[in-house]
Amino acid sequence: MTDVPMVHADHIVKRYGSHEVLKDISVTVNRGEVACLIGPSGSGKSTFLRCINHLESINGGRLSVDGDLMGYRQRGDKLYEMSPSEVSRQRADIGMVFQSFNLFPHMTVLENIIEAPTRVKGVKKATAVATAFELLDRVGLAHKAKAYPAHLSGGQQQRVAIARALAMSPKLMLFDEPTSALDPELVGEVLDVMKGLAQSGMTMIVVTHEIGFAREVGDSLFFMDGGVIVESGDPREVLTNPKHPRTQSFLSKVL
Amino acid sequence: MDPTTEPIKAVKLRHPVRTAFAVVILLLVVLFVWDAATRDAYQWPLVGQYLFDRRISQAAVVTLALTILSMILAIVMGLVLAVMRLSDNPVLKVVSWVYLWIFRGTPVYVQLVFWGLLGTIYRSVTVGIPFTSVEFFTISPFSAIDLFWLAVLGLAFNEAAYMAEIVRGGILSVPRGQDEAARALGMSWRQTMLRVVVPQSMRVIIPPTGNEVISMLKTTSLVTALGFSLELYARTRAISAQIYATVPLLIVASIWYLLVTSILMVGQHYLEKYYGRGVAPQREPEDDPELPETETATETTGIAGGNAEAVPPPKREHQ
Numbered sequence: 329m330t331d332v333p334m335v336h337a338d339h340i341v342k343r344y345g346s347h348e349v350l351k352d353i354s355v356t357v358n359r360g361e362v363a364c365l366i367g368p369s370g371s372g373k374s375t376f377l378r379c380i381n382h383l384e385s386i387n388g389g390r391l392s393v394d395g396d397l398m399g400y401r402q403r404g405d406k407l408y409e410m411s412p413s414e415v416s417r418q419r420a421d422i423g424m425v426f427q428s429f430n431l432f433p434h435m436t437v438l439e440n441i442i443e444a445p446t447r448v449k450g451v452k453k454a455t456a457v458a459t460a461f462e463l464l465d466r467v468g469l470a471h472k473a474k475a476y477p478a479h480l481s482g483g484q485q486q487r488v489a490i491a492r493a494l495a496m497s498p499k500l501m502l503f504d505e506p507t508s509a510l511d512p513e514l515v516g517e518v519l520d521v522m523k524g525l526a527q528s529g530m531t532m533i534v535v536t537h538e539i540g541f542a543r544e545v546g547d548s549l550f551f552m553d554g555g556v557i558v559e560s561g562d563p564r565e566v567l568t569n570p571k572h573p574r575t576q577s578f579l580s581k582v583l
Numbered sequence: 584m585d586p587t588t589e590p591i592k593a594v595k596l597r598h599p600v601r602t603a604f605a606v607v608i609l610l611l612v613v614l615f616v617w618d619a620a621t622r623d624a625y626q627w628p629l630v631g632q633y634l635f636d637r638r639i640s641q642a643a644v645v646t647l648a649l650t651i652l653s654m655i656l657a658i659v660m661g662l663v664l665a666v667m668r669l670s671d672n673p674v675l676k677v678v679s680w681v682y683l684w685i686f687r688g689t690p691v692y693v694q695l696v697f698w699g700l701l702g703t704i705y706r707s708v709t710v711g712i713p714f715t716s717v718e719f720f721t722i723s724p725f726s727a728i729d730l731f732w733l734a735v736l737g738l739a740f741n742e743a744a745y746m747a748e749i750v751r752g753g754i755l756s757v758p759r760g761q762d763e764a765a766r767a768l769g770m771s772w773r774q775t776m777l778r779v780v781v782p783q784s785m786r787v788i789i790p791p792t793g794n795e796v797i798s799m800l801k802t803t804s805l806v807t808a809l810g811f812s813l814e815l816y817a818r819t820r821a822i823s824a825q826i827y828a829t830v831p832l833l834i835v836a837s838i839w840y841l842l843v844t845s846i847l848m849v850g851q852h853y854l855e856k857y858y859g860r861g862v863a864p865q866r867e868p869e870d871d872p873e874l875p876e877t878e879t880a881t882e883t884t885g886i887a888g889g890n891a892e893a894v895p896p897p898k899r900e901h902q
């Protein structure tokens with residue numbers, strides 16, 4: 329069982345109309361690994377993340393998380409679409425953190441965090457609140473439990489968003505440029521939380537432009553361009569010694 | 584002078600035109616009021632006599648009941664129609680569109696007359712298998728419905744079309760990321776709508792809905808079209824016909840309409856405040872002193888939230 333990779337993307341194709349955004353993407357992320365995804369704007373990084381938790385459905389290939397196909401059930405060699413409630417159940421085990429935080433503005437920090445555990449998983453409110461405070465403590469924001477998101481800085485909002493995702497006890501965390509919308513001086517506090525999470529053994533896929541983070545924390549790195557994985561491997565190796573000319577030119581711009 | 588922190592002492596700017604204009608308006612108002620107070624046609628003693636007449640205050644309650652019940656029904660129907668219109672299901676989309684087309688495309692008064700005639704049009708309805716002689720039962724569906732409820736239905740069916748557009752505008756005003764975040768957490772479509780999208784759209788939905796309520800209060804005066812005569816306007820007309828005095832009872836009706844409108848406006852104010860929480864500028868809650876202070880430098884940076892942009896209210900189109 330432990331041999332099953334956490335994420336196994338096999339020849340993924342995704343089209344919007346006739347526009348092929350993902351062309352034959354194959355990625356494997358093992359349990360406890362941190363995979364970093366870099367690449368120029370429009371290369372399909374966000375789309376790939378959204379396919380992993382089935383916010384978008386794929387047009388070709390096979391995508392499984394923890395051994396289970398996302399959004400489909402296979403019987404014999406026939407695929408059956410899952411019902412919306414089954415897909416929701418699958419998503420509940422996968423945390424996602426967005427570039428624009430997407431906290432619920434009409435709920436306090438605490439309400440944001442306990443919403444999904446109580447409504448989706450049926451956790452008792454008292455238990456959910458206790459867990460929420462543990463998580464807030466972990467991201468250093470326990471004293472902001474009663475604040476509304478609008479009263480927090482961007483860095484604080486993103487840390488709450490991470491706590492909110494963690495409250496569902498996910499087996500996998502997806503990060504879509506979590507620090508891109510932040511002022512430079514607030515990036516560090518979010519990266520620190522993510523590093524702590526990686527050290528605790530969480531499996532993570534991180535779309536990021538933070539090359540330092542990828543080098544320090546990443547177990548693997550994928551460089552994506554035009555809907556294909558151009559180059560991948562050990563981050564320290566790829567970042568210092570990129571083989572492909574497109575990787576080289578991208579890195580020379582980012583670094 | 585030395586630019587110190589000393590408070591500014593300056594001669595206030597004068598606005599002579601503004602002042603003159605105010606004086607003229609005030610004079611006109613005084614003249615009008617004085618004239619009205621002494622003019623016999625207003626029959627002020629009758630106004631005083633009928634203002635607190637039981638029949639009229641009861642009619643005001645009926646009007647308020649018509650307004651509230653038909654608005655509640657209209658809001659629920661509007662919500663359903665808006666969600667149908669936004670769904671992926673093409674059948675639901677078309678049904679919603681046709682409903683709006685019909686109910687916004689014909690005058691309320693005409694619709695109300697139709698509601699009044701339903702009992703005549705559908706005097707009997709036979710349920711059976713078409714093109715055979717098999718008949719299960721025959722009913723007269725509208726004979727049992729009280730005129731009051733017919734009026735509620737008539738008003739609500741018309742209003743639902745307007746509410747649908749208001750609700751749709753509100754739902755569309757919620758940023759896409761909200762829906763995405765909720766679904767990524769494993770929330771179902773229902774939970775996403777009820778817990779995340781609809782509460783946020785309220786801020787955009789409530790102000791125009793408040794206007795709709797007030798407009799509905801006045802539209803209730805049209806329900807005589809279907810034969811209902813116990814609301815405020817019909818009642819005052821009936822009394823003025825008895826005592827041969829039109830103007831004083833019109834004034835009485837207007838005072839009651841204004842009174843109820845004012846009460847509704849207060850209610851609207853508090854609703855807006857409630858649904859503006861977390862968005863409208865308000866005092867930051869005090870940090871809980873009981874909890875350990877775990878953060879240091881970032882606390883002082885007060886950068887506004889990324890997903891709290893103000894959303895413009897949807898454009899209002901009306902009767």
Ligand SMILES: Nc1ncnc2c1ncn2[C@@H]1O[C@H](COP(=O)(O)OP(=O)(O)OP(=O)(O)O)[C@@H](O)[C@H]1O
Nearest residue numbers: 344347349367368369370371372373374375376505
């Ligand atoms: N819903 C959609 N409908 C149509 N095209 C889309 C949609 N979402 C994304 N695309 C297109 O897919 C391509 C990849 O988009 P994606 O957001 O995945 O890129 P990205 O690598 O995340 O870029 P960025 O760094 O700017 O976030 C783009 O060309 C985009 O225009």
Ligand SMILES: [Mg+2]
Nearest residue numbers: 373374375504
């Ligand atoms: Mg992106």
